[in-house]
Amino acid sequence: MVELKIFRTEKERVLKGYQKRNLKQEQIDLVDQILHLDTERKKTQAELDQILSQSNHLAKEIGELFKSGNAQEANAKKTAVADLKEKSKQLELLLEQTMAQINELQLQLPNVPNTVVPHGKTAEDNEVYFSSSRPLPVLAENALPHWELAKKYKLFDMELGVKITGSGFILYRNKGARLQRALINFFLDEAVKAGYEEIIPPLLVNEDSARGTGQLPDKEGQMYYAEKDDLYLIPTAEVPVTNIYRDVILKEDQLGAKLCGYTPCFRREAGSYGAHVKGLNRVHQFDKIEIVRIEHPDKSYAALDEMLEHVKSLLEKLELPYRILRLCGGDMGFASALTYDFEVWSAAQERWLEVSSVSNFETFQSHRMKLRFKNEKGESIHPHTLNGSALALARIVASILENHQTEDGIRIPQALIPYTCFEKIN
RNA sequence: GGAGGAAUGGCAGAGUGGUUGAACGCGGCGGUCUUGAAAACCGUUGACUGUAACAGGUCCGGGGGUUCGAAUCCCUCUUCCUCCGCCA
Missing domain, CATH: 1.20.20 (F1FO ATP Synthase)
Incomplete structure (x- = not known):
């Protein structure tokens, strides 16, 4: 939440920012x-x-x-x-x-948007901040959407997911399962190479943690809840990983922490239906590698840029066309001060799919979580927290299948072959 | 799941009703000494709130109670440890 101190001392900036959010x-x-x-x-x-x-x-x-x-x-x-x-x-x-x-x-009050956040109400008003130079592929006449490709090559099975659990739960198999595992390892290795500490967190969290990162109270309906034990299934690794720092007082030299975590993510997505949720576009369980940083307020925006570069490099290595959006005030998350979304091109569906969201929360989360650090003068200061997906799997898989399909199968991008141990799905 | 024990400052660990926000030690910081360092010695060292600055207030796992007064007594919850049971 926004600190009282900010309301007291920077009221003008706050009001200007809230206008951008169309409050x-x-x-x-x-x-x-x-x-x-x-x-x-x-x-x-x-x-x-x-x-x-x-x-x-x-x-x-x-x-x-x-x-x-x-x-x-x-x-x-x-x-x-x-x-x-x-x-x-x-x-x-x-x-x-x-x-x-x-x-x-x-x-009830969201975070104050950064000055560079564009005005706007909906996703229409988001600004295209960067586009990859890779041209959109021109597919053959008989090109298939990823859910048809999955059937053709036996990569994942939606019906079995429905049978075992319910709609929106996917059973991956054969090369589909191996591709999934390859991507997880690839993303984790890339993050570790970039200096992020690897974390395997709990997949269920208590109420305090859900509150700490802001899932409660406003996104309650989005999470699965295990009533008997009063625990929530995580909607993203952000929740357990960021909560490492709940109620913590850091020394200044402990800032600059870089963590990454792979977890399955569980989202109820109540009320979603129709063509736009077909196949892997929107599912209740998907795998994601999340990167989290705790930064000095002076360095957080440099860190945000670094995170963008990291995600860009992943998409380049996967040889996928993508673009980066700077979210407008109306489309930004409640807790964020500045958010960039990455979208990859889904060639057969001919639409962009969101695969990453990279945000600087400034002090919104750290204040809520009581995360502080001591500066040289001994003052307690809230650091900035940032996180981003690097990357979310289900939609990446969709995009790889569609963009890299050829007459005689699906080509695996060079960088991924050491992980899949096969070069083609056919 | 059953039985017992414990929870105090960065760590370790005293404290069982009245200058105890908390002894002693370690660690941290500052200083003396030293060419420098170590050792030794001296001093200092929790968080939150509040004030222009003082003052003041709150906090000894969380919540509630008894009392003029609670770290200390009572109730309750949580967590940890030991033993038994179960189990990948």
């Missing part, structure tokens, strides 16, 4: 309400502190009086303390209510 006026008004409640809170706190201070003093005096055997005077003071206690209880209640109100309002 309703009543939502923008929350900023003023929060600031008002905050001064109320301070007033109540000061009053309460004074009363507590008095009663602390009295308690000490009473102790000394008892020690010196002056029970009578001590008992007299007890009634004074009882009065103070009554008052302090009321103030405490008021304080609690005010803070709960502030918190509730704060949770």
Whole structure:
């Protein structure tokens, strides 16, 4: 969530940013309400502190009086303390209510977009930030979409997924399964080469973790929930990996942490249907390698650029045409200050598929998670957190199958052959 | 799943109702000494909130209670350790 301090000191920037997100006026008004409640809170706190201070003093005096055997005077003071206690209880209640109100309002406000974020309401308004130089392939007349290719070459089976679990769960087999495993290893190796520490995190997380990265409360419906144990299946490795840093105070030299994690990701995707979710386009379980960074505020945007370069290099090595979008204010995630989406070309479907989303959350997550570092002056400062997919598998598989199909099979990109141990799917 | 024990500052570890935000030690930081370093010695060293700055307030796993006063007593939850059972 956005820190109160930012509302207090940078209100103008906040309001400008929120306009880019096309927030309703009543939502923008929350900023003023929060600031008002905050001064109320301070007033109540000061009053309460004074009363507590008095009663602390009295308690000490009473102790000394008892020690010196002056029970009578001590008992007299007890009634004074009882009065103070009554008052302090009321103030405490008021304080609690005010803070709960502030918190509730704060949770409703998204992160403040970076100045370079374009204005706009929907995905239509996203700005094409970069396009790969690779030309879109011209496919043969009889070219097939990936779900037909999967049937032809027995790569994955949707019907079996339905039988075993339900729609949106895929059973990969044969070279389809091996391609999947090859991609996972390829992406992990590339990340490790780029200096990321490999993590294998838990796939279920508790409520605190889901809250820490912002899945709760607003994306509750997106996650599978194991009620009996009060645990959530992760929608992305971002959740467990970033939560390593929940409630942590780092030393300044520990900043610049680079982590990567491979996990399956589980998403309910309630309400999705139709042609755009066909095949691997949108599934309930898919594999993804996530990269996460914890950075000094001065260095986070350089880190973001570095992450873009990393993802670009992966797509280049897979020989896929892609483009990078800079998301507009209206299409950005709640927690993000700047987000770039990577889309790869799905040649047979003739559409772009999102395969990566790289974001700088600035202090939004670190504030929520209570992640801080100490600078040289000994001040506690929230670092910036960033993450991105590098990469999400299901759609990459779709794109590889479609873009690299030929008359006599599907060609495996050079860089991947050491991992698949086969050069062609036929 | 059953039985018992524990949870204190970066670490280790005292503290069982009244100057205890917390001893001692290690670690960290600053200094003295030294050509430099080590050793030794001296000092300093938790978080949050608050203030212009002081002051003040909160925090000894979480929550609740008893009391004028709780790290210390009671209830409850969580986690960890030991033993038994089960198990890849």
